[in-house]
Amino acid sequence: MRFYEFEAKTLLGMSGVPVSKGGTALTADDAARIAGEVGGDVVLKSQVLSGGRMKAGGIKFASAAEEARTAAEQILALEIGGQRPRCVLVESKQPVKKEYYAGVIYDALAKLPVAIFSDLGGIDIEQVAETHPGHVARVHFSTFSPFPEFKMKELVASLGISGGELNALTRIMSQLAQAFLRYGLTLAEINPLAQLDDGSIIALDSHLDMEEEARDGQAALLARLGIGREETRLARPPTPFEIRGAEVDASDHRGVAGRVVEFDGTLGCVIGAGGGSLTIFDAIRKFGGDPANYCEIGGNPSVKKAAELTKLILSKPGVGKICVIMNVVSNTRVDIVARGVVKGVIEAGYDPAEKIAIFRIPGSWEDEGFKILEKYGVEYCDRSVPMSEAARRAVEKMRKAKGEPEVVA
Amino acid sequence: MAASGSGMFIRCEVDEPAASDAAIAKQLASVCPVDIYADDSGRVRIVDSNLDECILCGLCLEVGPAGAVRVLKLYDGGRLLERPAAAGA
Numbered sequence: 266m267r268f269y270e271f272e273a274k275t276l277l278g279m280s281g282v283p284v285s286k287g288g289t290a291l292t293a294d295d296a297a298r299i300a301g302e303v304g305g306d307v308v309l310k311s312q313v314l315s316g317g318r319m320k321a322g323g324i325k326f327a328s329a330a331e332e333a334r335t336a337a338e339q340i341l342a343l344e345i346g347g348q349r350p351r352c353v354l355v356e357s358k359q360p361v362k363k364e365y366y367a368g369v370i371y372d373a374l375a376k377l378p379v380a381i382f383s384d385l386g387g388i389d390i391e392q393v394a395e396t397h398p399g400h401v402a403r404v405h406f407s408t409f410s411p412f413p414e415f416k417m418k419e420l421v422a423s424l425g426i427s428g429g430e431l432n433a434l435t436r437i438m439s440q441l442a443q444a445f446l447r448y449g450l451t452l453a454e455i456n457p458l459a460q461l462d463d464g465s466i467i468a469l470d471s472h473l474d475m476e477e478e479a480r481d482g483q484a485a486l487l488a489r490l491g492i493g494r495e496e497t498r499l500a501r502p503p504t505p506f507e508i509r510g511a512e513v514d515a516s517d518h519r520g521v522a523g524r525v526v527e528f529d530g531t532l533g534c535v536i537g538a539g540g541g542s543l544t545i546f547d548a549i550r551k552f553g554g555d556p557a558n559y560c561e562i563g564g565n566p567s568v569k570k571a572a573e574l575t576k577l578i579l580s581k582p583g584v585g586k587i588c589v590i591m592n593v594v595s596n597t598r599v600d601i602v603a604r605g606v607v608k609g610v611i612e613a614g615y616d617p618a619e620k621i622a623i624f625r626i627p628g629s630w631e632d633e634g635f636k637i638l639e640k641y642g643v644e645y646c647d648r649s650v651p652m653s654e655a656a657r658r659a660v661e662k663m664r665k666a667k668g669e670p671e672v673v674a
Numbered sequence: 675m676a677a678s679g680s681g682m683f684i685r686c687e688v689d690e691p692a693a694s695d696a697a698i699a700k701q702l703a704s705v706c707p708v709d710i711y712a713d714d715s716g717r718v719r720i721v722d723s724n725l726d727e728c729i730l731c732g733l734c735l736e737v738g739p740a741g742a743v744r745v746l747k748l749y750d751g752g753r754l755l756e757r758p759a760a761a762g763a
């Protein structure tokens with residue numbers, strides 16, 4: 266879940282990171298009033314969740330209240346990336362001497378958070394890493410041990426920074442990393458992190474993302490920021506397919522079946538379990554497949570729910586086959602999912618043997634599940650076949666069905 | 675009249691006189707975790723829309739006289755679900 270810049274700055278401020286003086290305006294009059302209170306030159310920034318604000322004209326400068334009013338009027342009327350601004354952030358314009366980058370993300374391979382620091386701020390960190398790799402430093406840290414402030418000092422110092430600047434930047438890196446841990450964030454980025462003419466360091470822009478699953482645990486913080494449960498904060502509004510998927514999931518308390526994301530492909534995916542969805546989705550792409558959807562199924566959904574999800578996926582125009590692949594399951598029952606998908610396929614008017622490219626769910630009650638699949642002539646496999654191989658077989662079947670040549674990966 | 679119903683995968687049957695025994699109707703409605711049996715004014719009624727949700731727990735087979743309640747796996751040639759082994763057996 267992504268935060269607006271003004272929310273991110275509130276959260277940074279709560280964590281001790283210095284931010285500019287200012288406030289948010291819902292109207293041009295508000296903006297003029299805040300500019301007057303801040304005094305001097307101000308910057309006005311459109312509060313949208315998409316990037317490219319500067320290029321789109323969503324960031325403007327003003328040196329007087331009246332100018333701020335006009336700028337805010339223009340920003341409030343401007344749609345960026347299909348989004349209307351939530352409000353306008355009005356802040357004092359800072360005299361910047363140097364720009365840094367400070368970030369914390371989760372490194373899925375190392376299974377640890379990683380703090381990233383660069384002395385070339387203000388541009389995409391990916392670009393800096395590519396063009397000036399010597400200007401990017403990284404360090405992993407534990408989520409269990411007490412927070413290692415010295416590691417942040419080593420991180421900043423590794424780029425040749427010393428003295429008071431080193432101390433100030435170390436403090437901010439530590440505050441950012443601790444906010445990352447405390448608030449269940451998946452991304453915490455300050456870019457640029459600016460050194461001002463007077464030597465002080467301040468966060469000029471920030472991007473924070475919270476783990477979706479952290480929302481319940483962070484209910485107090487979200488309430489303080491005025492973010493309601495209904496705010497999904499997705500990069501785009503949900504499609505009718507995704508809305509229907511959410512309805513299927515909400516229709517029954519048992520398990521999860523229906524957290525779908527729509528794609529343009531032809532291979533429907535009933536996938537999940539223990540991180541299986543992402544692995545399987547990636548494997549399908551790796552073998553040249555074109556998934557019609559992403560989804561998560563697990564926690565032992567009812568037959569009805571699995572059937573409705575299957576029907577939903579098959580109702581998507583262009584879907585030729587579905588693959589049913591999960592990690593090894595213990596809580597979810599193989600036979601119950603098998604009943605659900607077979608029932609869904611039949612109720613959608615298709616032959617399960619033809620429509621289900623492969624069924625690979627090993628685990629509890631798999632013998633009963635396999636009996637069902639045998640009866641309906643569905644190709645299945647057990648845990649001796651890895652998820653990636655099952656994905657490859659599904660992609661091959663789709664390819665054959667479309668009359669495309671076989672690809673050897 | 676006996677109570678019975680078939681889904682795509684599961685069939686349930688309750689013979690007479692068990693099906694019209696109010697105590698059995700109440701017990702079946704209470705034991706089935708997925709609400710396949712309803713107590714219809716003292717008679718057993720099979721809830722067709724829930725039949726395929728049967729988790730094969732066998733609890734219903736313990737209600738009433740032996741063999742009066744049957745669960746059949748239609749995907750397995752109509753094989754009867756067996757009564758769970760007695761505790762300690």
Ligand code: SF4
Nearest residue numbers: 706728729731732734
């Ligand atoms: S076996 Fe269990 S789930 Fe199935 S009908 Fe009997 S009580 Fe219900």
